[in-house]
Amino acid sequence: MTEAGPLQAWIAGTLSAALAPTHLDVIDESHLHAGHAGWRESGETHFRLDVVSPAFEGKSRVERHRLVNGLLDDAFKRGLHALAVRARTPSEAA
Template sequence: MADGTGEGGTLRDWMEARLRAELAPARLDVIDESHLHAGHAGARPGGETHYRLDIVAAAFEGRSRVERHRLVNGLLDEAFKRGLHALALRARTPSEAA
């Protein structure tokens, strides 16, 4: 699948670049779990519909869990428009990840 910018590449690559540019994470794992959801709602042949993110960023300091999730979901709004169906998210500060 083409990325959210329409310039080729994968949706995963686009999401990773977007999160790195906006949040400068100390750690970022973007895992495509689409194969685990074959036959479920939102799944498509070729995948790139279900992702798991583990992100550690100072940008989350002082924010609640809900605020962190809203921030990430907002940054990835274009990905949802381009076919991302589900996002499992773990968003921590560097002190929480230590």
């Protein structure tokens, strides 16, 4: 496993602090998008998230994605181009 880059670490820290997840994977998939829009050779442009948090209880899928995207607004300003989100409650992840 490779060491997390600065943006990947920031994303993980931001989501951990705000959502207190019971599970969090922040996967840099930038290498899969080489040559596509938004891709940079330095990476950290395309991420996949799998986050399980009680903070998602009672929220629709759209509300969960809006919450995550809002928390990561600065990441988009720092070069994040694409984000795939899987946001579940603990009961959904069981």
